[in-house]
Amino acid sequence: MPKFLHVGCGPKRKSNTTPGFNQADWSEPRFDIDPMIDPDIVGTMTDMSAVPDGDFDALFSSHNVEHLYPDEVPVAFREFFRVLGEDGFAVITCPDLQSVAALVAQDRLTEPAYQSAAGPIAPMDILFGHRRSMAAGNRFMAHHGGFTRRVLVGSLQKAGFRSVAALARPKYFDLWAVASRSERSEEEMRALAKAHFPATSH
Numbered sequence: 001m002p003k004f005l006h007v008g009c010g011p012k013r014k015s016n017t018t019p020g021f022n023q024a025d026w027s028e029p030r031f032d033i034d035p036m037i038d039p040d041i042v043g044t045m046t047d048m049s050a051v052p053d054g055d056f057d058a059l060f061s062s063h064n065v066e067h068l069y070p071d072e073v074p075v076a077f078r079e080f081f082r083v084l085g086e087d088g089f090a091v092i093t094c095p096d097l098q099s100v101a102a103l104v105a106q107d108r109l110t111e112p113a114y115q116s117a118a119g120p121i122a123p124m125d126i127l128f129g130h131r132r133s134m135a136a137g138n139r140f141m142a143h144h145g146g147f148t149r150r151v152l153v154g155s156l157q158k159a160g161f162r163s164v165a166a167l168a169r170p171k172y173f174d175l176w177a178v179a180s181r182s183e184r185s186e187e188e189m190r191a192l193a194k195a196h197f198p199a200t201s202h
Helices: 070-083 097-105 123-128 131-135 149-158 186-196
Strands: 004-007 030-032 056-062 084-095 114-116 119-121 163-169 174-180
Touching: 056 070, 070 084, 070 149, 084 149, 084 186, 097 123, 123 131, 149 163, 149 174, 163 186, 174 186
Parallel strands: 004 030, 004 056, 056 084
Antiparallel strands: 084 174, 114 119, 163 174
16 A cells, blocks of 8 residues: 655644545555644654655645745755655645735735635735744744745755646645656656646646
């Protein structure tokens, strides 16, 4: 059975990942910095030493790479690369600073950009972390860096990923990327994107 590492899982499970991973034939060990949410593996994105080299077929990271400081990004992405098998791939989603910056330029920093299950989300929340969660004491929610599509692709390539496909969704203020350890054809990358990117992307 193939397995994917759910990095920065929080309370979420396989059903909260992607259509491609939310299948019976994928197993999902969960990895998080916070032992209170009972992950299978406790660790940080910059120190995944509890995970052996090449141990996973895939990796999923949703809205946690923006919590890294800029100097930590290369370390974390090299760790993502290390824990994947030779043909492994990573699926990463995070805020899109380019689309958020457009709202900031309109002086809408604290105005709601969209509604979420946690309530209205403003550009300030996307840029710096969810204010309500941090006010409640969850400082893990603070954001220390961020990405545009070009920067995310470049950072993954510098970490060693041979093939990278990425998409910006301005309407949703997010980025999606799939990064393969091995060289893959454009057709193969499109197939991975179709399996793992949100249906609204197609």
